[in-house]
Amino acid sequence: xxxxxxxxxxxxxxxxxxxxxxxxxxxxxxxxxxxxxxxxxxxxxxxxxxxxxxxxxxxxxxxxxxxxxxxxxxxxxxxxxxxxxxxxxxxxxxxxxxxxxxxxxxxxxxxxxxxxxxxxxxxxxxxxxxxxxxxxxxxxxxxxxxxxxxxxxxxxxxxxxxxxxxxx
Amino acid sequence: xxxxxxxxxxxxxxxxxxxxxxxxxxxxxxxxxxxxxxxxxxxxxxxxxxxxxxxxxxxxxxxxxxxxxxxxxxxxxxxxxxxxxxxxxxxxxxxxxxxxxxxxxxxxxxxxxxxxxxxxxxxxxxxxxxxxxxxxxxxxxxxxxxxxxxxxxxxxxxxxxxxxxxxxxxxxxxxxxxxxxxxxxxxxxxxxxxxxxxxxxxxxxxxxxxxxxxxxxxxxxxx
Ligand code: HEM
Ligand code: FES
Numbered sequence: 376x377x378x379x380x381x382x383x384x385x386x387x388x389x390x391x392x393x394x395x396x397x398x399x400x401x402x403x404x405x406x407x408x409x410x411x412x413x414x415x416x417x418x419x420x421x422x423x424x425x426x427x428x429x430x431x432x433x434x435x436x437x438x439x440x441x442x443x444x445x446x447x448x449x450x451x452x453x454x455x456x457x458x459x460x461x462x463x464x465x466x467x468x469x470x471x472x473x474x475x476x477x478x479x480x481x482x483x484x485x486x487x488x489x490x491x492x493x494x495x496x497x498x499x500x501x502x503x504x505x506x507x508x509x510x511x512x513x514x515x516x517x518x519x520x521x522x523x524x525x526x527x528x529x530x531x532x533x534x535x536x537x538x539x540x541x542x543x
Numbered sequence: 544x545x546x547x548x549x550x551x552x553x554x555x556x557x558x559x560x561x562x563x564x565x566x567x568x569x570x571x572x573x574x575x576x577x578x579x580x581x582x583x584x585x586x587x588x589x590x591x592x593x594x595x596x597x598x599x600x601x602x603x604x605x606x607x608x609x610x611x612x613x614x615x616x617x618x619x620x621x622x623x624x625x626x627x628x629x630x631x632x633x634x635x636x637x638x639x640x641x642x643x644x645x646x647x648x649x650x651x652x653x654x655x656x657x658x659x660x661x662x663x664x665x666x667x668x669x670x671x672x673x674x675x676x677x678x679x680x681x682x683x684x685x686x687x688x689x690x691x692x693x694x695x696x697x698x699x700x701x702x703x704x705x706x707x708x709x710x711x712x713x714x715x716x717x718x719x720x721x722x723x724x725x726x727x728x729x730x731x732x733x734x735x736x737x738x739x740x741x742x743x744x745x746x747x748x749x750x751x752x753x754x755x756x757x758x759x760x761x762x763x764x765x766x
Contacts, residue, residue, distance in 0.1 A: 405597060405600065405636075406600070408629040408632040408633050408636070409600060409601060409604040409629075410610075411628055411629040412604055412607070412623075412627055412628065412629045412630050412632075412633045413607055413732060415605055415627045415628050415629075418628070419628075450624075451620035452608070452619070452622055453618035453619045453621065454615065508598070518733070524760050
């Protein structure tokens with residue numbers, strides 16, 4: 376760095392550098408808003424959804440998983456629609472648990488006692504995936520993690536569900 | 544590093560003569576603003592092209608969010624303008640750029656006119672220029688409908704009334720443009736297709752012809 380400058384910048388080099396610099400600056404100024412706009416869906420932070428009532432009273436939740444359907448408002452850009460989702464709701468050690476029925480292998484829908492050979496288990500018909508009653512995946516079947524859970528809150532005696540959360 | 548990549552490609556593909564042929568030519572003194580400042584008028588063609596490039600790029604990005612459907616078009620524009628980060632800037636570029644191309648093109652045409660550059664042997668390039676002018680006006684007309692708000696709708700009502708007032712073919716022309724008897728779903732779909740596929744295609748073809756002729760004939764001489 377501090378050694379004597381052998382290299383003198385020629386007129387042509389100076390022009391090349393400045394013109395490339397200015398040109399690059401202009402191109403970046405033009406392109407960066409466009410690229411940021413295209414990247415927006417990937418950079419947007421996921422908003423926490425509100426808890427919604429699934430129309431089930433706290434007192435009706437049993438030890439046995441019961442399938443509850445409920446409508447969720449889906450905001451998809453400029454398009455808002457209602458989508459029906461479901462959860463298996465039951466009590467475990469006094470606490471209310473709401474499992475998503477979406478198989479953690481490749482996304483098929485699991486059923487409680489969906490196969491006669493496996494009572495007291497969730498069964499996925501696609502590749503014979505199985506889960507314990509608390510949602511834990513059974514070793515030796517395709518799924519690699521437990522069923523996802525909904526966040527649960529009880530308000531005025533009614534069960535409310537929030538975001539879906541992954542476990543383990 | 545860059546030099547190495549370039550050399551690697553050049554030994555294999557011999558690219559130097561290609562860009563030399565396109566880029567390496569003299570700028571005559573009478574069109575160089577460094578010699579005569581008033582020569583900046585010769586930049587108008589290049590500046591028009593620059594704005595055209597901005598229009599094409601910003602338009603491509605707007606298409607990521609816009610849908611040409613009468614139920615959702617307005618909402619999708621509202622969303623990209625107000626919810627998408629920098630969507631307002633990109634839409635602004637396309638919106639203001641649309642007027643700017645026409646202004647720049649007009650200035651460019653004035654310079655060609657007052658320098659007499661349309662004379663032999665450049666008559667054909669003037670013809671291509673006039674076609675470019677109509678293509679750009681067409682882009683402005685079809686693009687204006689796309690947000691599907693009141694202004695868009697009634698501007699198109701007026702535009703199609705004008706088309707209809709043409710003798711003999713008027714009714715046919717306006718029905719064809721609207722894609723039916725009313726300005727509605729089919730009009731929007733067809734204006735979208737014309738705005739993003741047909742006219743830009745024609746524009747690029749004509750620009751190719753325009754630039755080829757400039758290269759072949761050179762810039763016109765001093766006054
Ligand atoms: C999108 C529209 C257009 C673009 C991008 C464009 C671009 C250009 C460019 C870059 C040049 C080189 C000379 C200069 O920079 O001044 C040029 C020359 C020329 N343009 Fe255009 N132009 C457009 C529209 C038009 C229109 C509307 C006309 C006439 C009605 C026209 C007629 C000509 C002619 C005759 C020349 C040759 C002039 C000469 O050689 O001195 N152009 N154009
Ligand atoms: S998707 Fe459920 S086991 Fe494969």
